Amino acid sequence: MSGSHIDDDEPPEHRRYAQYLRALDGVAETDEAELLAAVLRDEDQAMAEAAVNQHLERRAAEQLTGPGFPAWAAMTATVVGDRAFLVLRLREWTLLRSLALDEPWTEEELLTASDWFQRTVTTSPLVTSPAALGLLAEQGRTRRVRNAAGRRG
Incomplete structure (x- = not known):
């Protein structure tokens, strides 16, 4: 089977994961919180958190030392709520920013x-x-x- 055809055996959560990543990759800043929240409402929580983490990693790296990082991190923290892994990773990106900017x-x-x-x-x-x-x-x-x-x- 050619690589260009959709594999009918592919689990639906794999397709949703790819769709989420594409959507998150192109999301406008004003719509980011809403889209992240929608992804996190997916029935497959492990997949949803993996997609959000992938986005978090990309966005945090892009704006790590920029002036928009604190507001973005606060918005993201509100959306991820008490999801332990995402909370930890966001906290660590914030700490990395502190180290990069020579902050306490x-x-x-x-x-x-x-x-x-x-x-x-x-x-x-x-x-x-x-x-x-x-x-x-x-x-x-x-x-x-x-x-x-x-x-x-």
């Missing part, structure tokens, strides 16, 4: 953050904080993080 952060925030976050800190060219890199070089959760931070710090 705490050792506890950095050391209790996820492996994803610690790896991201060690690979992001936006993070140049000797204190953060030094802390991760000494106390990062994984050898990979400690080594990467040590090379940069």
Whole structure:
């Protein structure tokens, strides 16, 4: 079967996931909260959260150090509500912004953050904080993080 035909065996949630990603990719800022909320109402919560996380990652990276990030993060936090993974990831993007802009952060925030976050800190060219890199070089959760931070710090 050609790759251009729709696979009839493809689960419907896979098709919805792809549709959500396309819609989120082109959403106007004014319609973003409404679309995110609609996606999160999908019956397949794991798929819905994965689609929202994919969007969150892209949007957060695009505007990480820009002036619109705090308002976007607040809107997103309201929409995701108490969904633990999305709350955590949004909090970590906000912490990454603090590190990138040399704003206040705490050792506890950095050391209790996820492996994803610690790896991201060690690979992001936006993070140049000797204190953060030094802390991760000494106390990062994984050898990979400690080594990467040590090379940069």
